[in-house]
Amino acid sequence: MGVTVRTSTRRRGAAVVLGLVAVLTLGACSSEPTVSASGTSGGGPTQSPAPTAQPAKLTVTPAGGAQDVPPGEPVEVKVDSGTIVSVTLTNPDGKQVQGQTSADKKSWNTTEQLGYGKTYTWSGQVSGADGKNVPIAGAFTTVKPKRQMSASLNVGDGQTYGIAMPIALTFPSRVTDKASVEKALSVETTPKTEGSWGWTNGDTSVHWRPKEYYKPGTTVKVNAKIYGVKVGDGVYGKQDVSASFTIGRSQIVKGNTTQHTMQVIRDGQQIADYPVSYGLDSDPGRVTHSGVHVVMGKQATYAMSNPKYHYENVVVPWAVRISNNGEFIHGLAASVWAQGKKNVSHGCLNLSPARAKEYYDGVLTGDPVEITGSTQTLTAKDGDYSDWTYDWASWQKLSALAG
Incomplete structure (x- = not known):
C-alpha cells in the first residue's frame, strides 16, 4: 500500500519568500564592482599621480659677470622650490660681506654697503625640493664713479x-x-x-x-x-x-593787507590781533605777496639792505623770515604811526618792537603765514619754502615718479 505526501500551499509560499530573501541578501553583501552603461567600473576612489619634486630655481642679484653695478642697488639671493643652505659674498680683500638669511630660508640680502669700483664674488649653495643642491657662483663689479x-x-x-x-x-x-x-x-x-x-x-x-x-x-x-x-x-x-x-602745536598767522591786521591762531584759538603795516601797495617791488608763506627761521636782530631802494644795513629787532624774497615779520619803531592804518614797508610785516618780540618768542620754523588782500601772489620763484603755493594735484606732478 503506497503513501502519498502532500505539501501545503502555505509552506511552499514561505519557501519562496525565504529564497528571495537569500538572493537579496547575497546581492547586498556582494563585493563585486558594478559596471556602468559605459563599461567603466564605479564606486571605488581614484588616485592622482604623485607630484614630481622640483629642482631649485635660483636668482642672484647682481648676477655673475655684471659690470658697473651701482652699489646702492639690491644685493640678494632668492630661491623658489628650495631653501638656502649657505651664501657668502666676498670683497676683494677676502672679507665676507655681512648679510642675513630670511626666516624661511628663501632669500638672503646684504646688511652693509658695498664699495665703489670693487669686485665681489658669490659662493654657497641652495637645496631644491628634489633634494639636489645647486651652487651659487660668479662675480660682479661695482661702478667707479666720475x-x-x-x-x-x-x-x-x-x-x-x-x-x-x-x-x-x-x-x-x-x-x-x-x-x-x-x-x-x-x-x-x-x-x-x-x-x-x-x-x-x-x-x-x-x-x-x-x-x-x-x-x-x-x-x-x-x-x-x-x-x-x-x-x-x-x-x-x-x-x-x-x-x-x-x-x-598748531599755529597759523592770518594776515590781511587791506585791513592792516595780523591774527595769530594757536590750536584753534586766536591769541593775538596785531596792527601791521604791510608793503606799499602802489609799488609791485614793495608789495607784500598774498599766499601761504612758511616761517624759515628767526634772529633777534637782522641787518636789512635793498640797494634798489637805497638802504643798507638797517638793523631791525625780532626778525622772522617768511620767504627768501625779502619778506619778514619784524619790529620797526619808525613805522608804528602807520601800523594798523597804512602800508608803507618794503614787503615786510612791520610790528611795534614789543609786539614783534611777543610773536617772535612763540614762533616755530615751519609755522604757516597765510596772507590775503594784496595785488601780488606768492609763487615758486619767491623762495625755497614755496611748496604751499601749489595745489595738491599740481604738487604731485612735480614728483619724478608721477604717472
Missing part, C-alpha cells in the same frame, strides 16, 4: 617744527636722474600723513610736503639712502642722510 655728490637735509634730529614744515633734500648741483634718487627716499609719520615729493629750484632740491598741514604732535622720520644711487651721468650719491623730528 664724481660723488653729497646732499643735506633742512630738518634736524630731535627738533620741533610747525605744521607746514616741508622736508628739503638739497644737492650742490643739478640732479639729472631724479627718479633713481626719489626711489631712495622715504618718510614715515605717526599718525600716518599723506604727502608727496616734488622737485624744485632747478632740480637741485627735492621737497616732501603733506597734502594738508600736519596734525600737532606728529612724529616724522626721513631717510635718504642715496649712497650708491645714480644721481646723474657718472655721478653717484656719497652718503646716506636721515633725521627724526616732531611737529609742535
Whole structure:
C-alpha cells in the first residue's frame, strides 16, 4: 500500500519568500564592482599621480659677470622650490660681506654697503625640493664713479617744527636722474600723513610736503639712502642722510593787507590781533605777496639792505623770515604811526618792537603765514619754502615718479 505526501500551499509560499530573501541578501553583501552603461567600473576612489619634486630655481642679484653695478642697488639671493643652505659674498680683500638669511630660508640680502669700483664674488649653495643642491657662483663689479655728490637735509634730529614744515633734500648741483634718487627716499609719520615729493629750484632740491598741514604732535622720520644711487651721468650719491623730528602745536598767522591786521591762531584759538603795516601797495617791488608763506627761521636782530631802494644795513629787532624774497615779520619803531592804518614797508610785516618780540618768542620754523588782500601772489620763484603755493594735484606732478 503506497503513501502519498502532500505539501501545503502555505509552506511552499514561505519557501519562496525565504529564497528571495537569500538572493537579496547575497546581492547586498556582494563585493563585486558594478559596471556602468559605459563599461567603466564605479564606486571605488581614484588616485592622482604623485607630484614630481622640483629642482631649485635660483636668482642672484647682481648676477655673475655684471659690470658697473651701482652699489646702492639690491644685493640678494632668492630661491623658489628650495631653501638656502649657505651664501657668502666676498670683497676683494677676502672679507665676507655681512648679510642675513630670511626666516624661511628663501632669500638672503646684504646688511652693509658695498664699495665703489670693487669686485665681489658669490659662493654657497641652495637645496631644491628634489633634494639636489645647486651652487651659487660668479662675480660682479661695482661702478667707479666720475664724481660723488653729497646732499643735506633742512630738518634736524630731535627738533620741533610747525605744521607746514616741508622736508628739503638739497644737492650742490643739478640732479639729472631724479627718479633713481626719489626711489631712495622715504618718510614715515605717526599718525600716518599723506604727502608727496616734488622737485624744485632747478632740480637741485627735492621737497616732501603733506597734502594738508600736519596734525600737532606728529612724529616724522626721513631717510635718504642715496649712497650708491645714480644721481646723474657718472655721478653717484656719497652718503646716506636721515633725521627724526616732531611737529609742535598748531599755529597759523592770518594776515590781511587791506585791513592792516595780523591774527595769530594757536590750536584753534586766536591769541593775538596785531596792527601791521604791510608793503606799499602802489609799488609791485614793495608789495607784500598774498599766499601761504612758511616761517624759515628767526634772529633777534637782522641787518636789512635793498640797494634798489637805497638802504643798507638797517638793523631791525625780532626778525622772522617768511620767504627768501625779502619778506619778514619784524619790529620797526619808525613805522608804528602807520601800523594798523597804512602800508608803507618794503614787503615786510612791520610790528611795534614789543609786539614783534611777543610773536617772535612763540614762533616755530615751519609755522604757516597765510596772507590775503594784496595785488601780488606768492609763487615758486619767491623762495625755497614755496611748496604751499601749489595745489595738491599740481604738487604731485612735480614728483619724478608721477604717472
